[in-house]
Amino acid sequence: MRQKRSISFKHIFSLILLISLGFSGFSQNWKYYRHEVSAVVGGTNFLGELGGNDELTPKFYHSDFDFKATRPSFGLGYGFKIHKKMNLRLNLLYAYVSGDDQYTENIYRAVRNLSFRSTIYEVSIQYEYYWLKVKTGASYYKPKCIKSPFFSNVAGYFYAVGGGIYFNPQAQYNGSWVDLAPLNTEGQGLPDGNGGTIPDYDQYTLVAGGGAGFKYFFSKQLAISVEYGSRFTFSDYIDDVSTVYYDNTALRAAYGDASADLADRNILISNPDFDATSIEGNELIPNLSLTGTNQQRGNPASNDFYMYGTVGVHYKFLKGRSFKPRF
Numbered sequence: 001m002r003q004k005r006s007i008s009f010k011h012i013f014s015l016i017l018l019i020s021l022g023f024s025g026f027s028q029n030w031k032y033y034r035h036e037v038s039a040v041v042g043g044t045n046f047l048g049e050l051g052g053n054d055e056l057t058p059k060f061y062h063s064d065f066d067f068k069a070t071r072p073s074f075g076l077g078y079g080f081k082i083h084k085k086m087n088l089r090l091n092l093l094y095a096y097v098s099g100d101d102q103y104t105e106n107i108y109r110a111v112r113n114l115s116f117r118s119t120i121y122e123v124s125i126q127y128e129y130y131w132l133k134v135k136t137g138a139s140y141y142k143p144k145c146i147k148s149p150f151f152s153n154v155a156g157y158f159y160a161v162g163g164g165i166y167f168n169p170q171a172q173y174n175g176s177w178v179d180l181a182p183l184n185t186e187g188q189g190l191p192d193g194n195g196g197t198i199p200d201y202d203q204y205t206l207v208a209g210g211g212a213g214f215k216y217f218f219s220k221q222l223a224i225s226v227e228y229g230s231r232f233t234f235s236d237y238i239d240d241v242s243t244v245y246y247d248n249t250a251l252r253a254a255y256g257d258a259s260a261d262l263a264d265r266n267i268l269i270s271n272p273d274f275d276a277t278s279i280e281g282n283e284l285i286p287n288l289s290l291t292g293t294n295q296q297r298g299n300p301a302s303n304d305f306y307m308y309g310t311v312g313v314h315y316k317f318l319k320g321r322s323f324k325p326r327f
Contacts, residue, residue, distance in 0.1 A: 033220060035317040036079035038089075040227070042310030044073040049241040049298040050099030050114050068103050071096035071117075073308055077126075085130045091163070093122040097306050099239050111274075111286045112297070113267040116169045116180065116239045120306070122231075124163025124207065132156035132214075155215045161229065162208045169240040171262050178262075180240040184255055185263035186297065187246030201242075205235035211308075221316040230307040238306075241298040245291055266291040 046069060073095035081087050100115040132155050169180040181203055184190070188200045211229030218224075236242040245264060252260035266288055267274045274286060289295070 031081075032319050033316040034081040034319065036077075036081070036087075036089075036314055037317075038077040038079065038225075038312050038314040040073075040075045040077070040093075040225070040310040040312035042073050042227075042308055043070045044095040044097055044120070044306055044308055045070045046097035046099055046238070046304070046306045048099055048236075048239040048304040050101055050109070050116055050239045066099070066103050069098050069100065071098050073310065075122075075310070075312075077312075079128075079314075085133055087128040087130070087157075089126040089128060091122065091124045091126055091161070093120070093124070093308075095120045095122070095306070095308070097167075097238065107286075108290070111267050111290050113265045113270070114171075114239075114241060116171050116241075117177070118167045118169045118238055120238075121166045122163055122207065123165075124161050126159050126161040128157045128159040130155055130157045153217045155217065155223075156213070157215075158210070158212050159229070160208075160210045161231070162206070164204060164206050165231075165233070166204050167235075167238045168203060169238060171240070173258055173262055178258060180262065181237075183259040183262060185240060185246075185251070185259060186243055187251065190246065190250060190254055198246075201235065201237040203237075205233050205238075207231040207233050215314065221318060223314045223316075225310075225312040225314060227310050227312065228308065229310075231305065233304045233306070236298065236300055236303045238304040242300045243298055245293055245295050245297050247293045264291045 045066070073093060075091055075093035077089050077091050079087050079089040096117060097120055098115075098117040101109040101113050102115065104110060170177045171180055172178075181201070184200070187198045190198055192198045209229060209231040211227060213225050213227030213229075215223040215225045248260050248264050251263055266286075268286055268288055291297075
């Protein structure tokens with residue numbers, strides 16, 4: 001007679017352990033796709049003293065947006081996934097920024113008539129949080145309301161970023177682009193009127209900001225992205241404009257004609273017949289004294305700001321083999 005075999009606690013424990021290991025293997029699948037490289041291209045827009053919209057006092061950074069000042073940007077990145085919903089990315093970005101008072105109908109900026117361009121070299125670290133989770137295994141984490149196969153391949157994320165940049169403002173002078181920092185257009189290196197000397201500005205500064213993006217996955221490893229991000233800087237000199245006009249005669253004597261001419265480009269100097277009535281709502285009569293010594297040239301209370309809009313290609317490297325539990 002055959003005896004019945006009873007199921008012992010040891011058998012139950014072993015079964016639970018095997019099932020747990022299986023689900024654990026699947027839940028850790030993202031670790032096999034930790035490393036990612038990317039390339040992005042897009043546009044950059046600068047919000048500082050020059051150009052901007054027509055408001056005399058913009059209410060916030062983005063309200064001073066000027067589409068005509070948008071310039072190209074390019075970048076490379078290396079990402080490392082630290083959690084199934086979190087990623088760190090090292091960015092190497094190269095961008096142009098520009099601003100031009102001729103683009104605005106703000107009468108004070110139009111009379112000031114300054115312009116610039118600058119390259120920006122950015123090195124930054126980006127922390128990404130995926131609220132719509134990236135695909136790593138057989139399925140996505142997505143809201144239950146999403147039924148479309150297209151949206152099943154989409155991942156969405158928010159990010160915070162911090163880093164540093166190098167910039168080099170330039171302006172056109174006699175048909176050529178010249179570096180502005182060595183020209184000391186706001187009197188750097190000269191007496192400040194209080195017994196001291198106006199300091200030079202650094203061409204390196206820290207940046208911090210954030211943004212959001214979406215990725216569409218063609219496979220577990222290949223994706224394209226659309227991303228927007230902004231950068232607050234700790235400098236007000238990316239456009240070479242920050243404080244007040246320095247005595248133009250002193251600039252010419254100390255640093256030459258280029259310094260003096262580029263420091264004060266009052267529209268009436270190049271266009272004595274400038275018609276301010278063409279600017280709607282203007283009640284100001286332009287005159288040379290508006291850009292005289294100690295008149296406002298920039299706004300040192302507000303640092304410069306720039307933003308990116310990019311599209312990118314991303315590739316994840318597969319580490320070893322995907323985990324397959326064995327029973």
